[in-house]
Every structure is written in structure tokens, then in C-alpha cells.
Amino acid sequence: MWRMYGEMQIRRNFYQLMRRDEMEMIHLTIDGKPVTAEKGTTILKAASTVGVDIPTLCYFELRDLGIENKPGGCRICVVEVEGRRNLAPACTTKVENGMVVNTHNIRVLNARRTVLELILSDHPAECLTCAKNGNCELQSMAQQLGVRELPYTGEQSTYRKDTSPAIIRDVDKCIMCRRCEMMCNEVQTVGALSAVNRGFMAVVAPAFEMNLEKSTCTYCGQCVSVCPTGALTEVDHSRNVINALADPTKTVVVQTAPAVRAALGEEFGLAPGTLVTGKMAAALRRLGFNYVFDTDFAADLTIMEEGSELLDRLSRYLKGDKTVKLPMLTSCCPGWVNFFEHYFPELRDIPSTAKSPQQMFGPIAKEYFAKKLGIDRKNMIVVSIMPCLAKKYECQREEFKVNGDPDVNYSLSTRELAHLIKSANIDFDSLPEEGFDNPMGESTGASVIFGTTGGVIEAACRTAYELYTGKKLKKVDFKELRGFENIRHATIDFDGLPIKIGIAHGLGNARKLLEDIKEGRNQFHAIEIMACPGGCIGGGGQPYHHGDSEILKQRAAALYREDEGKAIRKSHENPFIIELYKEFLGKPLGEKSHHLLHTKYFDKSAGVFVEE
Amino acid sequence: MAKIKLSEKKLQELKDICTSFNHEKGELINVLHKAQGLFGYLPAEVQEIIAKELNVSVAHVYGVVTFYSFFTMTPKGEHPISVCLGTACYVRGADKVLEEFKRILNIQVGETSADGKFSLSCLRCVGACGLAPVVMVGEKVYGRVSPDGVKDIVAEYRN
Amino acid sequence: MAKKQLRIALRNCGVIDPERIEEYIERDGYLALGKVLTELSPEAAIEIIKKSGLRGRGGGGFSTGLKWDITRRVKADQKYVVCNADEGDPGAFMDRSVLEGDPHSVIEAMAINGYCTGASKGLVYIRAEYPLAIERLKIAMKQASEWGFLGTNILGTGFNFEIEIRYGAGAFVCGEETALIHSMEGLRGEPTVKPPFPSESGYLEKPTNVNNVETYANVPVIINKGWEWFAGIGTEKSKGTKVFALAGKINKVGLIEVPMGTTLREVIFEIGGGLQDGATFKAVQTGGPSGGCLMEKHLDIPIDYDNLIAAGSMMGSGGMIVMDDANCMVSIAKFYLEFTVEESCGKCSPCRIGNKRLFELLEKITGGNGTPEDLDKLRNLSHVIKDTSLCGLGQTSPNPVLSTLENFYEEYREHVFDKKCRSSVCKSLMMYIIDAEKCIGCTLCARNCPVNAITGERKLAHYIDPEKCIKCGACMEKCKFGAIFIN
Structure with missing residues (x-):
């Protein structure tokens, strides 16, 4: 048989094993340059320290989040290691003392190029009409390696197309990099996707290759955000929005989520972390939206409801009410809601019943603002701009419709908004800074930080603290709740009452945290969970970060900057929120609020249905 | 994919197979062998139950079933x-x-x-x-x- | 078939009743285990295996003793030894024969391996398609436990060792160690990049030593008879014997075991009795889908690991298929590539797509549409697939193409330039022609042609329209006058 043991390799390994203790730093040569690297470093990383940039395709890393994908499958990063029979993948091969690596001699270049030609030979050449055109890593690689023709052509593997409420799978374009599979299983622990079949027909798909809609998919969109090609993309609703804008009978209202303003600029060449709140509002106005509002306003509203709910549960709990469910889990993330409905339905009375900001905005727009304007809710179209793909599904949920009319009609991703702006010939860079319209455009610093992990719970603490203690916060910043660590714990002193807070971002971390609670390993009063690593700034609808976690950090920093710069930084101090309660809602958790701003959750654990 | 109905008896036998392997996910292939022995093939429902019993995703079970040529999702002829x-x-x-x-x-x-x-x-x-x-x-x-x-x-x- | 053969791995096959441990014991069974456990330290026992020169019989030919030593040196609370019995090579069945005919030798060797490496657990990964071998192995395991050769405190030495069976499910790639380990863990049998080698991190991330059935079958004898004896057999770098499965156009098919260094000619013509029906030898394929096709000029090469690789083939697990003039070498290469395409796991792009493209190129050539550039493409692509694939499957899958290109280039040339298949295997390159001299115009052929490709007036010579002809051969079969021939 062909089980070839690389004798040289194992020998070298063997001696290395014997001397393991002595070595920490490894000395090797890459492209003639001497390199010193820590033991365990890969050739890829060691090379980058001396300015040698080895191309990669399947390899993917979000360093600050500890996410890495390196199946060693695409073979684009192969390099020559002298003394080895075969080329070695730089992404998985660890440095060894005395190693001599060549990353671009003729053997390597020919092999790398041929491998890419092979991948392209099994990939539809539909670049011009592909959603990933210009943003496709395979396309860039073809450009980088200068592929001009395909010498090897033949059958292409084809599969059924699949459109779900949020995500389109066109896996003819799948190159088996396995990033989505890694995200779905290892990071998110959703398990909707797996590599299926073998050999030429191998592809990543849901069970039985059925539609994503029938799987346990939460639409978190992390598969989309890491897909290097157009195999996984979002369902594009921009055409519906254009039609609505062109319809004179419709009043079109738009809301923009906090995380969008910290990332949209990247689509126009601005540095990551550039805040474009004002330009974004200006662009939306020029696109023809009748009212440019802010989801942040609804986020403040969420804090009022969710914060009050937390206080209500807490005070009942402290009074000895045994029926109170604690910890209270946040519920503004639709990916997370889908997740617990699928995997932890027994916990479905624990999350706050408060709707997400997107879904609070909807009824306020259609039941309050539309009435104020004197128009029928059917003639109002609510569009949301979201960093998220699960929001597309959330706004289609039956419980968020009135007589078939959805509270939020269309949810566009940050990327779709960028496309809209570009296609409308708007020069984003030269736009003036404009403000949002009122009444639903005014927001506080608390609502802005909703867009990053830890932000919702920080915002809730600011309000809950003051409402509970009746005292003014000396310092509104709760730095202990910030950061990118997977699971974070903190205890906040509510004037003598220690409130234990848990935070998880990424569904895998959420699962861990929930299991800890179920097993009694940890206890909390309140927990914030965001489905996407990093929170909404890393959402499935954001501009592609291509594995650069620095971008995510910059986006988060931008949101905290915006928070700091705000005059009002606590949700309950938002004058328009105060006005809204006075004029329309009454009080938090009141009857009207209950009806318009709260929801319930479902048991979806039956999960998989087999198609007839 | 036609939906089949598993009889209570067969269902119990399938669960017993999983129990006999301690519901270990590492035993998936052994479980699939036994299940195919029981049903003659591995219809979707069988895979769903195995996934639940071994606490793995159905996608994973299907990924394994479609990897090995010994496993089949179509019933064999007489x-x-x-x-x-x-x-x-x-x-x-x-x-x-x-x-x-x-x-x-x-x-x-x-x-x-x-x-x-x-x-x-x-x-x-x-x-x-x-x-x-x-x-x-x-x-x-x-x-x-x-x-x-x-x-x-x-x-x-x-x- | 006794001539020139020397049976070490197969010593007991067909000699003892494999279901009776007494018969195994009668022939020195479990003596080696006893010796190792009571007289030798693990290091000393490994030293014997190392010095014997035993190399892995699964194909790679890595030093067995060195492999054991590496596993022994890794510190871990739990280690495993694995017997790879997932024989997937089409045309090789020595592992099955050993497990069916002498299962105790494998059990004994695994226990020795466990003692030497510090593993208390053994796993046999066996093809589910081998029911008899599984049955016999189970019986043998039960008997070995009853006799105290497996279980706790073996032979009163305090050494514990158990064996479990894991079933393969039809994936050739699971012959690769890392893929095999993933399969045993209940995963898709996809290989992972080495290092880390299984000896450091294998089954359940514990140090794992994987050897093949035939390798194990040699171990007890080496311990009993001494390394000097074993090292005295074979060539300088390949010691002992090798089992081959002789098949194809040869008179005596079946398993043979010969000392390393025996020539291919001796195997084929003396032991195998030459070709069937006096046909002319054309090629011998060794090493299965990862091996190559050797020709007449290679027949006097002494068989060992290194010589076969130097000749462009490999030892593999020991398949040996003899071919004659009726076999088209381009089609043979295509046959192997078809196998590889079907068995590729799909994880790495060169193997997943490259082998498919190789196969398609061969299809094009055998279909009569090959171009001179295609021959260059075959070569370049083959080298890149070998150079860049993740595991042994892809790293060797182009060997049948490269070896036939090297040794039978003339046949490729004929297919491409002359549009001819000298073995009349490639249908598209065949032309059915009616010899006008011999045809008497009986119309029988025309009436039997399923596509009405034959025209001609009664009593006059007929004509086959090559455009319409589907080369089914019905006309030639029916013609009573031998007037139809293939060009």
C-alpha cells in the first residue's frame, strides 16, 4: 500500500523529542534569510516575521479570538523544505532547527500555481455576477498568482442551490476550505454543517444535503463571514428596498444598528474603526429614506424594558420568590435566540422577554410614529441596516407581524447598504456629517456599545444601578465588562448588593456558560450573550474582515469612543425615551410595553425534519 | 427522500444498540454498522436517532455515512x-x-x-x-x- | 508452489486449525510473549526487532523497531497499539489470510508491542467485509483471554493488555494511519498533516503505534528465532520475506511468500508458473493503486523496498498483477486512477481535483481524443499531485500513470498520434472493417447491427459506417465467414 512514512521527517522528529527540554528557540533559514522562531511556530508565521508573505487560502485565523482553521487542505501555501521528499504546507508545518525553506523557487511556484488552476477548474467562472466579486479570496489569489488560462479542465462538481431566509448556499463555489464547518461546529457548536460525501463530490452541507432552513442553523452568519468565495452569501434584499423607495405611496423609515457605523467606512476605503455615523445618515437621506432613525434609540428602549425586567426579577428573588428565574439572559441577539430555541428549549423562560432593538423599533415606528404621521402601518416600510444576517430571519418571524404585515419589512446587512450607496452614485467620502431624524434618532452612549461584546450588559448596569440604588453613578464605565475574552465574569457592586454578571460571545462559549450553570458550576444574576465572536461588530453582515482580528478590535474601540463622546450615556436619561413613555407607553413592563415590546420563545428542538 | 416510519420495536432496538456502545460518540461507526445490520440501510430517521443518542449533530452523522462506501441510504434489493x-x-x-x-x-x-x-x-x-x-x-x-x-x-x- | 518460497508470516496458515489455540501453542505460540514478558525489558525486546531489520509490511517500509521505540519514548498515561487490517488494496488479501489462518500470531505480536511501547490497549481496525476473519479473530481473542495471554496480569508478570475490534466501513484512505485513527474515533476517515505522528499524538490524542497484520505476524518468530536469523534472510536493506498476492494472467494465482531479494522473474515464471495459455508477458503491477507497472527489463530486479521504488513502483502491501498483450497499459492506468478518484477523501485539492483531471485526461486519450499536449499535462499534473498532496494516497496515486508513461510510452503515443490501441481494449479507437474479399453479402451482419451502421446489397460486399458504428461487436460475432476484423 501507499502508507509512506516520511522517514527523514520522523527521524528528525524523533531526535527532537529526545531533546525537547533544551529547546525553546528554533533557528532556520527561509528564502536565504536566517530566522529565529519560538518552538511550535509554523513556517507560515515564522516567514511573516522576516517579510516573507506566503499565500494561503484555506488557512484562516482570528488571532485575538483564538479562532484558527488550518486543515492543510488547499495546498496553496506549500513550500520546499530541503531534505523532504514532498512539499510541505507552511500553515501546518512547524519550524525545526536547521530547516532550510524555499517559498518561491520554480518547483514551489509551479506546484502552487497548478494547485490553484485545479481549484479554479472546479469552480464556476461566474465572477462578474457573483456576490463576492471583488471580495473573493479565490479571485484575489488567481490575480496574485497570475493565472491567465486553465490548462486542466473537466467536469465540475454541482449541487442543489439552497436559499434560506438569511443565507444562500451556492456550494458549486465551495473549495472545501472548511472554514464554515469549523465556525459552525467548533466555534459556534451549532452543528448545522458538516463535510459530506467523499472525493470529488465532497462538499460542506447540512445533514442529508437538505436546505439550511430545515437544519439547526441559527443564521448567525459566521459561515458567510469566513467563506473565501461566493459559496455562502446573504440573501440580498436591497432590490426590495429600492422598490419601496421608488413607491410614492410608501413612507420608508430606516434604522441603523450600532455596529454598522463602526464598520461601514471600511467598504469605502476608510481605516477600520473610523466612525461614519454622520456620513451614514447623510447617505441614507440621499438614498431617499423618508426618515433616518437610529436602532440605538430602540436599544435605549430595550435597556428600559430589559433593565426593568432584571430589577423586577432581582427584587422578587431577594424577597424570596421561588418562581423567579435567574440568571436573566439577554435576548437582543437573534442568532442566540435561535440557538437556545434549538438547543436549550428547557431554558426558554430564562432569557429576558424583551424584544431585540430591531424588533422594538418596528412596532414603535408602525404603531406610534405612523399614527403620529397619520398613515396606515401598511404604508410604512421599515428597513433596518444590520451587521447581522439572523436579523433577516428575525424580522420574518410570524410573531413579529400584524395581520401579515411585518413590524420590520427588510433587514439589510452593512455590506448591502454599502452596495446601495455605491450603486446610487453617492460619493461617500465627500458627504457631510448629518444627524438622525427625531423622535427615534436620539440615543445615548449606552445604546452605542450594544454593538460589541459586553456592551448590552454594561448599558443595562448603568440604568439598573441608578434605578435600583436611586443614586447617580460616579463612573459610567464598567471596564471590567469589556474585552475579547471568550467568557468573562464580573461582580458589580449595586450599593452593597453584589450582582454577578456573565458574558459570552460566540455560541460555543454561550453553550459552555449555560452548561456551567446547568451543572451548578457557576451562578449569575445576569448574562449577556452574543452569537458572533466579538459581538455585533463581528456580525455575519459586516464588511469582510478576512481573518484580521485587529479590524474587530478597532470597531469595538470606535464604539467605546462614540459612547465617551456622547453627552448622555445612560439609556434612562434619553429625553425622547422619557417622552415616549410619557406620551405613549406608560411605564416599562406596563401593559402597552408588554404587548408591543415583549415576546416569547419556542421549542425548536425537534430540529431536523426530513424532506418528503 | 421518502420518510419512513420506524416501528416502536425497531426504534427500541436501535436505542439499545446505542446504549450497548455507551452512547459514546467515538463508537459512531460501530453503531452505524449495527444499525445498517438492523435496517438493511441507513434512512434519515435512523441517522437522526443515532445523532440524538450519541449527542452529535445529524450533519456529522450524515457526513460520516456519506464518507464510507459500506454505508448506504438506499435499501438493497432482495x-x-x-x-x-x-x-x-x-x-x-x-x-x-x-x-x-x-x-x-x-x-x-x-x-x-x-x-x-x-x-x-x-x-x-x-x-x-x-x-x-x-x-x-x-x-x-x-x-x-x-x-x-x-x-x-x-x-x-x-x- | 513450495519451490523458492519461505513461509514466515504465513507459517501457520493452512497448517493449524485457527480456531484452536492449542495448535498455535504447539507450534511455539505465545512462547515469544512469554519470553519477552519474563526475560526481556521493553528496550531489549525493541532492540531485537530493530536489529532484525523488520520494516513495515503495509507499504511504507519504515523500520518497525524504530517506530516502537519512538512510541515507547513518549511519556503518556495511556498509549495504544493498533493493528491495521483494513486491507483495501484491490488484488491483495494477505492480511485476511493471516487473520483467518493464524489470528493468534497477530494477537501475540500486539501484546508484545503493547509491552514494548507501554500500551495496555490494542485495537484491530478491520474491514467489515471480512466476516470470517472477524469471527476467527474474536474466537482467538476469547481463547487468548481464557489462557491468560490477554487480560490482566498476563503470565503473572503484572502486564495488562486487552484488544478491541474496530470496523472499517469501506474507505481505502483509512489505510493511512491518521485517517485510520480518525475513523476509529468515529469521524470521517480524513488524514491530517504529519507531524505530529501517531506515535506522539494518535488515537484520542494518545501515543499510538500502528502496524499492519503482516508486520505483526513476523514478530513472534523474530523473538523466538533471534534477530540474527531474520536478518540473515533477504537483501541488505530489506530483511525477511514478503507475502505477495499473485493474480492476473498467470497460471498459479494466490498467496506466496518469498525471501526479499527474489526476482520478479522467479516469482512470475517459477513460482507462478508463467503466463496463462502461453501468452507473452507484458507488465507486472506491484503496489496496488499507489504502485507502478514494470516491464520485461525489470524482471531480474531483486524484489525489495528500495529496488521497487527505484524502478518506479513500490512494494505496497504486496499485490502483484501480471498482464499480457491483451491489456492496454493506458487503460490500466485509467483503471487505477478511477479507483483513486473514487477513494480520494476530498480533503486536499490536488488529490480531490487533480486525480479527477488525470482520470479525465486518460479518458480523453483512450477515447481517441488525446493530443500531444495531453501527454505533457499528464506528466506535469502527476508530479504536482505527488508533490503537494496531503497524505500517502495522493502522494502516490499518480504512480500508475508515471510508470506506464515511463515504461509504455509507445502505447500512449499510439493512442494519441495513431489513434490506435494495440491491445484492442479502447473501444473508441477500434474500427470494425469488413474484408470485401471475404464478405459474400449474406446480410446477416446488417440485420444484427443494433444501429443500422452496415449497408450493402445482397450478395455484394458490405460496408460499416464508422460514424454510426458503436463497436458492440455483434457483427463480428455473427459473421460466419470471418470477414469482419478490427483495425
């Missing part, structure tokens, strides 16, 4: 016909024998005839290279099969 396409059989004309089976039964490899009587599959070396080309119908081995002999083999099982 008389499963396997043509050996090992090298020894191939150099002695097994490909022509296979073509003849396809022609006579009017099915492709991996399919089952409409009456459910025959299914056709290929296998790699049954270790009877001396008898090449070799065909198996159920457990019975036919050696030195020629394309002409195919119709006689099929006729044996027709009634």
Missing part, C-alpha cells in the same frame, strides 16, 4: 448483486460483466430494480482472485463469470 472490480477481476474483464448486469437489470450501480428484487454494487477484491472475474449475489459467489453468463445468474433469482 438479491444484492456485487461485481468485483478488483484489479485481478478487472484484467479478466469484470467491467464487461458489470455492463451486462446494468443492461439486463436496467439499473445503474448503487440502484435497486423497480421490483425491489435486485440491487447492483461494485466491490474491491473479495480475495477470490483465482476465480476472477467474481460476482456475488447475496452470500453466494460466482467465479469466472463471462458477460454471456450474466443472464443465467439473473435468471436463477428472477422467480
